[in-house]
Structure formats: structure tokens, C-alpha cells
Amino acid sequence: MSGRTSPPRERRPAHEPREISSDLSTVGEAAGTGLAPDLPFRWPSGRAMVTFLVLMVLLLGAAYPYVFSEVAAVASPATATGANITLGQNITNPALFWMRPSLIDYQPFTGAGNEVPYGPTNPALYNQTQLYIQEYGLANVTVPLNLVSPSDSGLDPDITPESALVQIPRVAHFSHLSQSALMQLVDTAIVPPSAGFNGPAYVDVISLDRTLIALLGGNVPLTPASTTG
Numbered sequence: 328m329s330g331r332t333s334p335p336r337e338r339r340p341a342h343e344p345r346e347i348s349s350d351l352s353t354v355g356e357a358a359g360t361g362l363a364p365d366l367p368f369r370w371p372s373g374r375a376m377v378t379f380l381v382l383m384v385l386l387l388g389a390a391y392p393y394v395f396s397e398v399a400a401v402a403s404p405a406t407a408t409g410a411n412i413t414l415g416q417n418i419t420n421p422a423l424f425w426m427r428p429s430l431i432d433y434q435p436f437t438g439a440g441n442e443v444p445y446g447p448t449n450p451a452l453y454n455q456t457q458l459y460i461q462e463y464g465l466a467n468v469t470v471p472l473n474l475v476s477p478s479d480s481g482l483d484p485d486i487t488p489e490s491a492l493v494q495i496p497r498v499a500h501f502s503h504l505s506q507s508a509l510m511q512l513v514d515t516a517i518v519p520p521s522a523g524f525n526g527p528a529y530v531d532v533i534s535l536d537r538t539l540i541a542l543l544g545g546n547v548p549l550t551p552a553s554t555t556g
Contacts, residue, residue, distance in 0.1 A: 416484075416533065418549045421464075422501040423536045424494050427474060428459055429481040444477055464497050485529040488517050502543060512538060 417433045418425050426433075430444065445452035459475035460466060474490035491513045499506045516535045520526045540547045 416549060418532070418536065420501075420547065420549055420551050421497055422543070422547065423539060423549065424491055424498060424532050425463065426484060426532045427486060427490075428477045430477045431481040433482060463494070465493060468493060484531050484533045486532055488513065488528055488530055491516070491530045491532070491535065498539075502539070504542070512542075 416426070417429070445455060456475050460470055463470070463474065465474075471487055471489040471493060473487045474493065492510065495506050495509045495513070498504070499509055502509075513530060513535065516530050516538065517528050518531065519528050536549075
């Protein structure tokens with residue numbers, strides 16, 4: 328036998344490779360590429376949208392208010408039931424701290440609110456300020472402007488710490504508490520600026536007087552009882 332061997336055969340693929348378009352945007356549409364075309368966008372069915380809206384109404388309109396009111400009732404029962412008003416009130420008892428003047432007499436739902444504060448150039452502003460100073464009994468002290476100027480809403484219970492401290496001699500005289508005790512009370516009631524720099528420090532008069540009334544044994548009226556002679 329001869330030692331001659333036949334040359335190796337060249338193997339060819341069963342199918343010739345297909346040319347793929349260089350435009351990739353048409354790849355999904357080209358037949359035989361093995362890529363599925365993109366599905367067209369379809370809006371949710373009307374039933375699904377109605378179901379979603381009903382669930383949102385039940386969640387936000389019923390479940391959330393119920394859970395919030397229950398949590399508030401546990402945390403602060405008086406406030407949750409509306410029995411504890413935190414807006415401005417007409418406090419005139421000299422044994423308590425007073426709020427800023429109110430052009431609406433602390434009555435937001437009586438049609439009041441048409442009063443406009445006097446401007447800085449109006450001569451009546453001086454007379455009004457002097458009247459407030461007399462009412463607060465601050466004739467011989469440096470009066471903080473915050474205490475004798477009405478707030479924008481007429482119901483703001485917040486005053487500056489200086490406006491609370493300047494009232495201590497009067498409160499001490501009528502409440503029979505020491506000035507040092509009242510200074511400590513005011514100091515603990517000061518709310519510092521948020522984040523230490525955002526906004527001024529303030530004192531919530533309503534909260535301060537609640538604490539003071541508790542120290543006085545409770546049953547202290549906001550306004551003194553009228554006397555007839």
C-alpha cells in the first residue's frame with residue numbers, strides 16, 4: 328500500500344451567514360435576526376385605573392385620617408378632641424403672661440380682620456403704642472417692640488424671650504411666685520431656632536401659662552373676675 332494521504336477537506340457551514348443591517352433601529356424588524364420586535368405601548372385598562380383610584384381614596388381619605396387621629400388621641404387626648412386650643416387667646420389675668428395685642432380681639436370668626444395696623448409714619452401709631460405700654464404696665468422699663476406690636480394674624484401665641492422676661496415683675500407680684508422661679512420657667516419655655524440658626528427664638532405664651540397655672544394649683548382664669556362696687 329502506498330503511504331499517500333488525501334488532503335483535508337474544507338468544512339463549510341450548512342447555511343451561509345446573513346448580513347445584518349448596520350442600522351440598529353431596524354434590527355428588531357429584520358426577519359431572521361432572532362430579535363423580537365418591541366411591544367407597542369398599551370394604556371392600563373379602565374378597570375385597573377378605577378381600582379387604583381378607589382384604593383387611593385380609601386387609603387388617603389379614610390385609613391390615613393383614622394390612624395392619624397388615633398395616634399393623636401393616644402399622644403394628647405385633649406388636643407386631639409379639640410378641647411385644647413393653641414391659638415391666641417385674650418389673657419388679661421395679671422398673674423399670667425400676656426400675648427401680643429390683637430387687632431381682631433383674638434376672634435377669627437366674627438367678621439373681624441378689616442383693621443389695618445398703623446404705618447410707621449402714622450402719628451396714631453405712637454398713641455397706640457403708648458396705650459399698649461400702659462396696659463402691660465411697662466411705663467418705666469425698656470419695652471420690646473414685639474410685645475406692643477400686633478401680629479399679622481392677631482392669633483399668634485409666640486413672643487420673643489425678652490417680651491416674656493419683661494413681664495416677670497408683674498406676674499411675680501400677682502402670682503406670689505419669686506422672680507427667680509419665673510425666670511427659670513421662662514428659660515425652660517424658650518424654643519431655640521430650628522437647626523440652631525433658622526429663625527428667632529420664641530416663647531409660646533399658651534404653653535408657658537399652662538405650666539404656670541399648674542404651678543399655681545390649677546383653676547386660674549385667663550381673665551380676672553369682674554368686680555362690681
